[in-house]
Amino acid sequence: MPKRFLYLLISALYPYIGLSQQFQSVSFQSVSQNESGINFANILKETPLLNIITYEYYYNGGGVGLGDFNNDGLIDIYFTGNMRPAALYLNKGNWKFEDITAKARVGGKKGWKTGVSIADVNGDGFQDIYVCYSGPVDADQRKNELFINNGDLTFTEKAEAMGVADAGYSTQAVFFDYDHDNDLDLFVINHNNKNLRNFDAAFVKKMVDPDAGDHLYRNDNNVFTDVTASAGIIANPLGYGLGVAVSDINNDGWPDIYVTNDYVEEDYLYINNHDGTFTEKLKEELGHISNFSMGCDIADMNNDGWTDIFTLDMLPEDNRRQKLLYMPDNYEVYNNQVQNGFYHQLMRNMLQLNNGNGTFSEIGELSGIYCTDWSWASLFADFNNDGNKDLFITNGYGRDMTNRDFVKFYANERLKFLRGEPSENMFRMLQNIPVTRVHNYLYLNDGNMQFADASSTAGFDKPTLSNGAAYADLDNDGDLDLVINHLNAPAEVYRNMLVENGNAGNWVKLNLKGYGKNIDAIGAAVNIYTPKGFITLENTPVHGFQSSMRAPLLTGLPADNIDSIIIRWPDGKKETVTDIKTNTLNTIMYKPAATQDKQVNLATVFHSSNISLPYIHVSPETNDFKAQPLMPNMISHNGPRIAKADINKDGLEDLFVCGAQGQAGQLFIQLPNGNFVQSKQPAFDNDAASEDTDAVFFDADNDGDLDLYVVSGGYNFSIGDTALQDRLYMNNNGIFQRNATALPAEFLSGSCVRAADIDNDGDMDLFVGTRVKPGRYPESSASFLLINNGKGIFTNAAADDINALDSLGMVTDAAWLDADKDGYKDLVVCGEWMKLHLFINKKGKLIDQSEHYFPDALSGWWNRLQLADMDGDGDMDLVAGNLGLNCAIKASNTEPASLIYGDFDNNGSVDPLLCYYIRGKSYPMASRDEITDQMVSLRQKFPTYDSYANSTIDDILSTEQLQSAKKLSANCFETLYFENDQGIFKAKKLPLQANFFPVYAISTGDFNADGKQDILLAGNTSYARIKIGKIDAGYGTLLKGDGKGHFEYTPQLQSGLSVSGCTRDLVPIHTKNGNQIIFALNNLPVMIYSY
């Protein structure tokens, strides 16, 4: 509650951040063992022969299987234990359960039990139980078991007979109908039991390992055939499958599969080809994924009709545990891994928002659910009956062995101290590693893709070791209860108190009845339409970790009644039902309409363009972190920007595309047919060594044609490098020739150039923004003005006139406008760790009046500015691109991000220490190893990880160092719209999607031809510290304007945009073939859309 209060307080102080949503509160109560009669406990007794060293998945725990085994309308509970028999508890109603394991004969054989999958496998109307086996035991003991329900609460084990006695190291299995023949097929995920560390990826990925690889079994009349290879399922030895979920991800009516893999092997996303085969498309559709992927879930968490993917990892929530556990960033190793055929993997939970067009936007950090420690099960379900799917997560680990002090110091000490047999030593050493008990998490969904942590108010504040978990309405009162299988403690049943507390709201329960052998209509999807919104559900029993929940679908409702529901049955046929009763169970029989609704062909705003622009940006492989290991983002890899103008006066816009370091800028001439051809310019080729950061066409020498100014910048240069000299190229009948004497000498790393007649003398002058001193982030040089003598010769403006520009900081963009309407152009400037600045031009002298024009005083990592009259009131409004909110680093007035820097250890290099708030306190981002490698003297101050784990900047730097340190600060990372309100720029929020990614490119215009100005945003980053990671949730974001300064996100499916990669400029151009927009992508060819 105090946290929530603080949150409200911050929201009040700072109107740009904060959710307005009020959450329906929810609380759970653990039902006592005495009351429930459930005394199952998954107890592990470590022995020298069986422990975390002899079996690396020793602490993965057991699962939960929920289903109504006697069809009495009450959901029963099945638990798997690793070293003990499983247990089946019959629900007798009123929270009483009876252990019928022995009678039912479902305890299972000797061996290491893992996942459980409940399904009516043979389609006889009774739920069966499939149990997975793993562990460091013989293949015979690992064979999975299938307990077929005899209909009388006894079961017969038939795995071998039915062909599903998979002998791999199985984690979980899922029954689904992948081939639309109305029976349930089986997918089993397995994991390797050995460590694969020293290998050649290309080689190993081609191998097949039947024990580690996953398997697909096709059901033909209750006999299953292994079709793994022919169906296109990967079964290499790198499989460390920990989670599996089935969902119709692309809404084509056929089930797809997601598999999470621990360690280096990436997860798999299998798209169903409708012909009995699958195509693995993870790298095509996802930008980055969890590193040590564990449990997962797939559900439509934002009710947009497309199911989203969530995977769990091991990142702790608080600073201390992050510092103790997080491996040092090694960009090189990461990069090698990607080049070696693996993928972008980062250690945190990932929420992959399905854009519906074959792309996903990973927004875990924006959603607030990315760090829940060593996590197992994730369950999306509506726990507070508001119609939005909330998220429950289990976690905890038997031994805290990724603790860095353990790795570096403790393990060796203990081993040395202990004498005797090596294995005995290791075992005894292990027993001294503390247990990591963590509280489980319950997050409430605000309906707009963000989640609030309700763990403690909902009753999940107790630290536990929890693995498998499942939900169902155990007491049939209309809310979802939870069953959790703990490790080394009794399992718990949690009773949802919504109804008891009188705030159950409205809900609906649906029991779908299919046909054929898929009698429970597994794989059906339901759309529920209410007067207050739309809810989607999928009838898939396997969720989370090693668990399954075969029960009627249940969701709360935002309204009192339901207009209709549309069911898409597992065979793809649809059925609309209107007489659905709320607050009760509805059983719906398979009765699809004879006529199917036809596919609506959505007209998109943008379409792929036919225009040819043969340009590929080729950025050299540089790693800025080699020069400054502590900087947050690389400065290199930030092009290309594009300048456009009609340079040959044929009435068609031509383009100059900036070149990367080592790549010459290129001039493209537009042909009458709209295509572009390169115009070879030897003068540009001569300057290929420079990195072009920006360019502008303008008439420098007043001869009536357009000349070109190119800014040289970048990071990977030495200070004073001549390649940093900006360049002026004079247009000589379409041949550009460099005038080497037209510009004053400067060797600064520039970032932008904007032309205007500053002194109103009839020629164009220039503002040049500079960013960083190469190798000395975040030190910057003064930005400057170049004054034209009317003949294209430029001199620096008088120091007096521009002293306001001296200490601006790391400028990234600028624009000229007449803010005070005095006829002189004024200058807006933005930058990294900067506020938005406005300099009023008093007859050529620039006066900083930022506080007046930007009263919100928002300092951020601003990348881009775009001026346009968005609300049609005749003055210029501003869109400003920022880091965004999809990053662990957040900033506000009360909790600013900061950068403390200086050469603290006198080694000649600048140490930039980035600090940001984690749970109310500001800590440095650098891990102990990172900071002590850079500032060697700190090794004596922080000899252990523990000694560093709680340190703030005040603990790290001495008083003298703090006094000499320089500081930059940011209080806003949001991309915002600034409305010009009688000359003053006032910040207004944009839709959340505008903040999915760092915005580097902005275009405004009436893209959807409704007569109103829209905003188009693009960006992303992929050269960040590993701790920050790739931010790639943007695919070109169209915000539809209403002409009054309000904007609405246009889904990708409707905008038609699907731009993968890092966009660094957006350029609208007119051609004979209509309007085009160019996405200038870093290290990729350009992409062009027409509209």
Place this chain on the structure above:
Amino acid sequence: MKKLIIIIIIVLEISSGFAQKKEFFTTNDYIRALKSTTDIMINDVTSPVAASRYYAYICLAANQMAALFNRQQPDFINIAHGLNTIIADDSMVKKSDPGLAVTLSLYKSGIKLLPSGYLLKPHIDSLLLIAKSKKMADEKIKASAALADNVIMQITRYASADGFTRLSGIRRYTPLTGDEFWQPTAPGFMAAIEPYWQTLRTFIIDSCSQFACGPPDPYSTDTASAFYKGLYEVYTIGKNLSKEQADIAMFWDCNPFALQQVGHLEFGVKKISPGGHWMGIAGIACKKKKLDIFKTTYIHAIVAVSLADAFISCWYGKYKYNRVRPVTAINRLIDHHWSPLLQTPPFPEYTSGHSVISATASIVLTHVLGDGFSFTDDTEVEFGLPKRNFDSFINASKEAGISRLYGGIHYRDAIDIGLKEGEQIGKFIVARCINMQAKQ
């Protein structure tokens, strides 16, 4: 708890320290003190090169301290580059106890230089208590401690100018592109260790490149080439390793942090560094010869600075030639699944560091203690390895060299040429040391 540790240390130290009565502190105390600095370096996982630097300054501090008391003590002034005369008040020296001052200077320089140097503080407390219990006058104890502080201040100032602090400011190393060049290796794929170490000031040799070795056999995939044959030799020896060869490889492994990975469980098994091993041999030899603390101090100092120079020289070649490690090339060219007996150290292959520094140390030790000096090397016992007997320092160094071939982490030419390089360095240093002693 801290007190208890001190008492335990005192009991241990008193019980073993009664050999000589006239001197309060003896060779045994010196060796024990130096060993505790070794233990800190093991704890901190100090890299072999960094360890050699620490040993050099710690042992040099003790030697320069000893020289204040003993006119016969060889002095490194004018021998070690950039070293200034230690300025100390004669009256302070007279008031101090030489054995205590020398021993204290080891601990105190360790505290100043080593990351976890603070762990040495209880040792100092116990040393002072022992001095008291041996009835050393309070004034003498205080004077010795003050003198040690003074000397350490001057030595650490000397150390701070050797270029080490600059290293963290240099652009981080990027492995070169090309099959012939070194790449990070399993299991840790650690970044290259100290790629700019050759920029440090040398102690006695003129420069890092004075004893530069020639290039190695050029990389080739041609099975008839010298390189490929050398590569294949590593592979076949690794495949057919005898127990004796494996024992030798393990004995000289000297890996400060052998990474163990079992799933998410990961930790390092720590061992003494190659330089630490030779410091241990120096101690064994001094004890065997029953040398007094002054001679012991000198021998350790000359061995330590020689090791430091040998490492600088070796590192020059390593990053100049940047040769690929056997495991990388064998996995690529011969056998995907092969892995060496020893974990491959994270830096280029040529020349073998252990060969260079062992040869240098053995030449220097032979010079100060004589050829044919047999000894039992028990430095690795605490790491679970047996003792080994050697009939000379040179033979020990040769075994150290060839152990890297058995261990699968070096080609034979890197060992042979490395041993030669080390021998030349040793001989040069010996020649300079003769000068140093002649001056006395």
